[in-house]
Amino acid sequence: MRSISAGSDRxxxxxxxxxxxxxxxxxxVHVELGVTALRIxxxxxxPILDWPFGELREVADPSGGLRLTRDGGAAxxxxxxxxxxxxxxxxxxxxxxxxxxxxxxxxKVVAWSLAAVVSFVVFGLYGLPALIDxxxxxxxxxxxxxxxxxxxxxxxxxxxxxxxxxxxGDGPDERDGRAALDALGxxxxxxxxxxxxxxxxxxxxxxxxxxxxxxxxxxLFDGLIARAQSGDEIAGVLAHEIGHVAARDGARRVLxxxxxxxxxxxxxxxxxxxxxxVAVVRALSEASYSRGAESDADAYSxxxxxxxxxxxxxxxxxxxxxxxxxxxxGGMVFGYLASHPDAQAxxxxxxxxxxxxxxARPLMDGPAFAALKRICGARA
Amino acid sequence: xxxxxWSVGPAEARPRFHGTAGAMAPVVLKGLALTLLTLGVYRxxxxxxxxxxxxxxxxxxxxxxxxxxxxxxxxxxxxxxLAVVAPLSAAIxxxxxxxxxxxxxxxxxxxxxxFVVLAQFALFRARRYxxxxxVWRGVRFQQSGSGFVYAARSxxxxxxxxxxxxxxxxxxxASLERYKMENTWFGDQKASFDATGxxxxxxxxxxxxxxxxxxxGPLALVGRVVSQHQSGDAPSGDVMIGMAAVGxxxxxxxxxxxxxxxxxxxxxxxxxxxxxxxxxxxxxxxxLFAFLRIYLGFGLLAVVCLVAIGAVAAxxxxxxxxxxxxxxxxxxxxxLFALSYFAAGVAVAAVWQIFGARLIWKRSFESVTxxxxxxxxxxxSTTPPANAFGEGVADALDFGGF
Numbered sequence: 001m002r003s004i005s006a007g008s009d010r011x012x013x014x015x016x017x018x019x020x021x022x023x024x025x026x027x028x029v030h031v032e033l034g035v036t037a038l039r040i041x042x043x044x045x046x047p048i049l050d051w052p053f054g055e056l057r058e059v060a061d062p063s064g065g066l067r068l069t070r071d072g073g074a075a076x077x078x079x080x081x082x083x084x085x086x087x088x089x090x091x092x093x094x095x096x097x098x099x100x101x102x103x104x105x106x107x108k109v110v111a112w113s114l115a116a117v118v119s120f121v122v123f124g125l126y127g128l129p130a131l132i133d134x135x136x137x138x139x140x141x142x143x144x145x146x147x148x149x150x151x152x153x154x155x156x157x158x159x160x161x162x163x164x165x166x167x168x169g170d171g172p173d174e175r176d177g178r179a180a181l182d183a184l185g186x187x188x189x190x191x192x193x194x195x196x197x198x199x200x201x202x203x204x205x206x207x208x209x210x211x212x213x214x215x216x217x218x219x220l221f222d223g224l225i226a227r228a229q230s231g232d233e234i235a236g237v238l239a240h241e242i243g244h245v246a247a248r249d250g251a252r253r254v255l256x257x258x259x260x261x262x263x264x265x266x267x268x269x270x271x272x273x274x275x276x277x278v279a280v281v282r283a284l285s286e287a288s289y290s291r292g293a294e295s296d297a298d299a300y301s302x303x304x305x306x307x308x309x310x311x312x313x314x315x316x317x318x319x320x321x322x323x324x325x326x327x328x329x330g331g332m333v334f335g336y337l338a339s340h341p342d343a344q345a346x347x348x349x350x351x352x353x354x355x356x357x358x359x360a361r362p363l364m365d366g367p368a369f370a371a372l373k374r375i376c377g378a379r380a
Numbered sequence: 381x382x383x384x385x386w387s388v389g390p391a392e393a394r395p396r397f398h399g400t401a402g403a404m405a406p407v408v409l410k411g412l413a414l415t416l417l418t419l420g421v422y423r424x425x426x427x428x429x430x431x432x433x434x435x436x437x438x439x440x441x442x443x444x445x446x447x448x449x450x451x452x453x454x455x456x457x458x459x460x461x462l463a464v465v466a467p468l469s470a471a472i473x474x475x476x477x478x479x480x481x482x483x484x485x486x487x488x489x490x491x492x493x494x495f496v497v498l499a500q501f502a503l504f505r506a507r508r509y510x511x512x513x514x515v516w517r518g519v520r521f522q523q524s525g526s527g528f529v530y531a532a533r534s535x536x537x538x539x540x541x542x543x544x545x546x547x548x549x550x551x552x553x554a555s556l557e558r559y560k561m562e563n564t565w566f567g568d569q570k571a572s573f574d575a576t577g578x579x580x581x582x583x584x585x586x587x588x589x590x591x592x593x594x595x596x597g598p599l600a601l602v603g604r605v606v607s608q609h610q611s612g613d614a615p616s617g618d619v620m621i622g623m624a625a626v627g628x629x630x631x632x633x634x635x636x637x638x639x640x641x642x643x644x645x646x647x648x649x650x651x652x653x654x655x656x657x658x659x660x661x662x663x664x665x666x667x668l669f670a671f672l673r674i675y676l677g678f679g680l681l682a683v684v685c686l687v688a689i690g691a692v693a694a695x696x697x698x699x700x701x702x703x704x705x706x707x708x709x710x711x712x713x714x715x716l717f718a719l720s721y722f723a724a725g726v727a728v729a730a731v732w733q734i735f736g737a738r739l740i741w742k743r744s745f746e747s748v749t750x751x752x753x754x755x756x757x758x759x760x761s762t763t764p765p766a767n768a769f770g771e772g773v774a775d776a777l778d779f780g781g782f
């Protein structure tokens with residue numbers, strides 16, 4: 001590279017490689033820096049092109065040299081400057097070299113996608129549940145029942161039970177318990193006034209749990225029957241589960257989970273660790289959502305029990321007993337409590353809602369409750 | 381340089397790749413971090429930067445490749461693809477609930493077929509995007525042909541390959557590569573492909589036999605244990621079946637880890653020697669074990685990273701547990717677990733990019749000798765560069781190449 005001082009104007013020139021963007025011809029050229037433009041000169045001294053400094057754009061070149069193109073010229077025309085001093089001089093003279101480069105885009109992408117993530121999270125936590133609140137009641141009940149049937153098959157397949165059939169109540173010494181449970185179920189179902197009768201199934205499992213499938217069957221685990229001290233405690237739990245059925249919580253949960261995985265898994269895409277990030281958001285939203293659903297189901301239970309003239313507070317008593325037993329076991333959260341945290345607070349809410357109820361008439365008499373206790377036969 | 385100004389290179393050229401691990405590390409780590417931070421939105425720019433690094437580090441006859449794609453193009457392609465894929469996906473997710481099980485039985489296979497067609501279509505179109513963004517000496521590559529024709533070929537041959545337990549797979553590869561290469565252009569110079577399925581079959585059939593033995597052997601063993609158990613000869617049957625199944629799975633996995641990279645090398649050698657552009661053709665001296673070594677190195681490094689992260693997490697967990705007196709440390713452990721999970725994910729992905737993908741790229745290019753490059757004088761193609769729809773579909777369906 002030579003540098004010629006001509007008055008105050010410094011002229012620089014050096015070697016470059018030029019591709020015209022029309023053919024794959026490689027031309028070794030001279031590059032001269034004029035006052036307003038860079039001139040590309042063929043080896044025979046014939047000028048090929050003038051590129052004004054203002055129109056020069058840099059194209060990323062990982063080899064560390066300077067790769068130029070001209071804004072508005074042939075899109076793939078390239079001038080490569082491998083001489084560091086000449087490259088420095090060109091950088092100093094070309095004002096718009098980095099216009100439209102990806103570096104400025106980077107910041108915009110990050111800022112806007114963070115904004116999008118925030119708005120998605122807010123929508124997922126608040127907007128989506130609100131939307132589902134409107135949609136779920138409008139769905140036909142057949143949707144719930146279909147989901148319930150599908151879930152029913154899966155649960156019967158994967159849930160570990162004691163030796164014997166999945167459902168209790170078919171053995172010769174289990175029939176009385178079955179009759180007692182059916183009678184209780186009929187009264188609760190009748191009072192709930194759903195468009196279909198709710199069937200209640202006693203499950204041969206020692207886990208203290210109960211759960212409602214969408215649109216119907218309620219599973220009452222033998223482990224919970226074993227820990228109940230009155231028929232109204234069982235009735236309170238069943239009323240709570242019927243509350244889930246009436247509120248369409250199963251359908252809501254599926255819509256919520258589907259909507260969230262659609263929102264985060266699909267729009268934002270799958271990538272390293274992305275599945276985990278989505279799982280965190282889902283767990284958060286599910287937790288906040290299920291807290292609301294649980295207290296609604298508790299309130300429903302209180303209303304239903306009052307309607308039947310039974311003891312609405314029995315549910316709270318059972319809850320705190322389970323929680324106490326759980327603590328005594330070393331704090332292992334399991335069964336009914338896993339998805340139903342903070343028994344004390346729930347008991348207080350139930351007691352508040354049940355305040356002023358007339359004296360209760362138990363839904364089950366002593367012999368019926370004793371029969372129910374034996375619905376799954378002898379316990380291990 | 382001669383007097384016409386046309387530079388005529390040497391008769392043979394050997395590409396070189398200059399991208400070092402040290403130069404790639406910042407690109408990859410920054411890209412992965414931003415991808416995580418933006419819950420994935422940055423991935424289009426990340427992929428673009430990685431490609432720019434790979435392409436730009438590749439020198440052929442003194443001049444480097446240029447990747448002219450942009451992140452925003454991939455992003456737009458993804459948005460357009462979403463408009464197509466999202467309704468399909470929503471129909472699959474919620475269709476069963478609304479339409480019932482019988483309609484679902486009809487719709488599910490239909491949608492699945494739709495996805496397979498779409499995926500093959502996308503593969504072809506994504507290749508077109510990448511080719512039209514690949515520039516060498518100021519001239520871009522180009523791809524003609526139809527994504528649907530490719531999808532039809534791919535699915536037809538795929539069925540044959542499955543039915544023949546892989547014996548027809550070489551002919552499938554030949555058919556698909558021929559279609560791709562015969563529709564590949566460097567400017568106005570058409571590429572072609574003259575390797576045959578029979579050649580690939582001859583080179584791969586031994587490996588196929590070994591694969592069959594290593595997969596079927598352990599399975600047969602499991603079958604024997606199961607039948608013995610059923611006839612009541614083995615008293616501790618469940619344990620035996622479990623052990624046999626685990627052993628068989630392990631044997632098959634180890635065999636595949638060795639066999640697939642060997643096949644990949646065989647196929648690359650076959651492919652490279654069959655490809656040409658105009659009168660320019662290539663030979664390769666890629667070693668049979670070249671890719672296997674890369675995969676093993678990647679596996680080793682990944683394990684080292686995971687062990688290191690696990691050790692750090694365990695030490696931190698122990699320290700925080702001790703501080704809290706052993707109780708009520710639940711949330712701290714959860715955060716620690718989440719952090720080490722993300723760290724592990726980023727570490728493995730980064731190691732893969734830097735010591736897996738980069739080295740496969742490097743070995744592939746540097747194993748090649750290009751003959752007749754001096755006669756490769758292309759004029760710019762008049763076909764405009766392709767859009768990124770195919771890349772978008774590939775991304776939406778969660779697959780994609782470099």
